Amino acid sequence: MAVDIHSAEGRVIRQLIPLSTLPFNKFEALCAQIKIEDAEEGQFLFKCGDERNDLLYLLNGNVTLQTDLLKIETIKSDSPSARFALAHQIPRKVHAVASSRIRFLRLNADMMKSAQDVPYEETESFMVVDEVEDNDDWMTTLLKSPVFRALPPANLQKILMGMQEVRVNAGTVIVNQGEQGDFYYIIKRGQCLVSRKPAPNAKEIKLAQLSDQETFGEDALISGEPRNVSVSALTDVSLLRLGKEQFLTLIKQPTLKYINYQDAQDLVAKGADLIDVREPDEYKPKHLPYSINLPFFSLRMQLKTLNRQHPIVVVCQNGKISETAAFILMRHKFNALILSGGIESISPDQLKAPSSFPIDDGIETSNFREPGGETETSHSFSEQPSMQDDMERLRRFLQQLKTKYNILDAEKKALEMKYLALAKFTESLKAELEAIKKAGGGG
Template sequence: MAVDSQSEEARIIRQLIPLSTLPSQAFISLCAQLQLEHAEQGAVLFKRGDRNTSLYYLLDGSINLQTETFTIETLKAGSDSARFAIAHQVPRKVDAVANSRIQFLRLNADMMKITTETAYEENESTMMVDDLDANGDWMTTLLKSPIFRALPPANLQKLLMSLQEISCAPGVPIIRQGEPGDYYYIIKKGQAVISRKPSPNAKDIKLSKLADLDTFGEDALISGEPRSTTVTAITDMTLLRLGKEQFINLIKLPTLKYIGIDGLHEHTRQGAEVIDVRGPDEYKNSHLPNSTNVPFFSLRMYLKTLNRHHPVIVVCKDGKTSEMAAFILQQNKFNALILKNGISGLDPEQLRAEPASFSIDDGTETGNLSGPVGEPSPLTLAEQTDERTEEAATGDLRQVVQQLKAKCRALEAEKMTLELKCSSLTRQLEKFKTEQERMGGKN
């Protein structure tokens, strides 16, 4: 008998992972295919060595996970561990034996394939975890992050065992600029501020605020570089943290995806966008044709301008900054790919050494335009259309649009840089005036 999507059993099933990430309509459709099963005390769900790929979930009662000689764990329905499939590694590592009369759910491979494909559709209106109980438990918080939603169930179960909950008082730094990275943080409740010192003797510049469900601390763990910012609590906070080793093994490695130059060409032919996250000067000296310069520090500003319907290929010098950028993109539901080893692994002939299209400094637009801004083209538009096919003309217009977008992004990045410098200089000037007044008072 199918499960009524409005029943108490459906409410329990809705908490299971990854079923909790399904859009409402997909979950209702799945319920129509489900059959609840029962077993008496002593019944065996599976034995060590079994290669059955079905996933078993405990809905009521308890089971023992055991070997021939001793019980490793007793799993009880309703616990956090019961939200995951029972000992799902194949071949099975343990025997699963009913410790009482139990109710359980069995999902076969076909059901799981449909479930997984549906759960990760790129649809803004259905990606929210909207049907979970609003009880504020940290696992619900975890599942609302696209990064965690895309992880395999096995990784999520290990995360459950590895996350530590800590508290932090207002005014206390959680991470400090310049220190080595040790943890990845999820804000369960509270607010914090991100700040950065442009130089050791300068005052902190506030960059942005963090609130419930936000995450931070991944940059240093991914790159291996010291912390680039300081994050300070501004309210009482409850945080979940994950150690560096667990972050790399459970999140970074299964999340980040790499391609070579052949894959880059194939994806760009299919509409993928290439962004280079190095600084403007590095980009001008050498870059991939048709790439857009989006410096890493300003990437979050440009997320709304990127197309989620096509992959975004991230490029940098050696791949390290690209990893950090790709993680940000994945957090924001983009399909991000990393050019393995960056442009340092490419033949120089594959790169452009001339200044980027629409150079900010010299007033000259390169690329499809034949001369400085304002210089008439040798051919009128009508003459060009006569000499080229409609497809080629469309391609040229598309490239011009991309170049215009690149210019806008470069100008925005330069504006942000200048604003930060202006803020720093203003603070230094105020400090100088205060010191000057103090010295004048002494005289």
């Protein structure tokens, strides 16, 4: 029977995983085809070894998962586990038996896959999880992130079981700069402050303020390096946290995408952006043609300067920082890929020294034909000496100059903000010094 999407049952179905991630029109079309069934207590929904490719979701009542000798688990319709398909591995590893009168949804897995097959590019309207009315549901919070939407349902179920909710009071330091990473955090409700000390005895600098549904802690988990910032609670905060090993296994490994050097060449030739996230002193001596230097420390501040319509190939020295950068980009709806092994995996003759022109534009101006008519052909991403290729190189050159301009403009604004903060700090120091002098003079 068709499901009324506006009914109470329709709203329950809307929260099932991964139906909650579908665009509204696809969900509506699916509801016109899906089948809701009833079963009596003691009836088998499927048996161990069953290979029928259906997804079964419990809507009302209780279902027991068991083997011939052992009762494993009882799923209740009002529990978080009921948002996932019952023991969905094919062939089935257990029996599913109704332990009360139940209603359940039967959905063909191929039909579900077809509904999920949508282009990668997203608009804000695609994130239809906002339609779910239960805004206090932390799983809905997770599904608003593109990273979690891309995970297999089995991973989401394990995350559901492994995620802990913790509450901290305003003023509490949640993450300390310099410590090893242990958890990945999602802010369910509240405000947090991100800060950093540039040196052990320096004054702490405020970097950002985080709020509902934003995350932190992934950098240290992915890179294996100590925390590079501190995070403290500005208000009373409700957090969801996942342990390091679970994060790496359930989120990092299935999320990050790697490509080799040849595939990177092909993508850049088709218009992908090549972003090198190393520090400028590492980037300038040797780097890939057509790459733009966008140091990792400034990546978050400059996301608005990047084009979501273009795939982004991320490169660093050995691939480690690229992993963290790609995760950040994917969380903000960019199609990011990592050059496997980084610069270290590429032979020296495939890299470029700085351009002969005094323009730190992040691309190779020397790739254009020189006055003598000769072209440089000793590197990859090479060009053919034709008018069409010259025009294409010029187009890419102008495009990347524009990107570099946007990046530099963002850096300028960030530096201006730092200058104002330092000016205020200097004024406060002067005031303290004057007070000390007066107090000394009065003694």
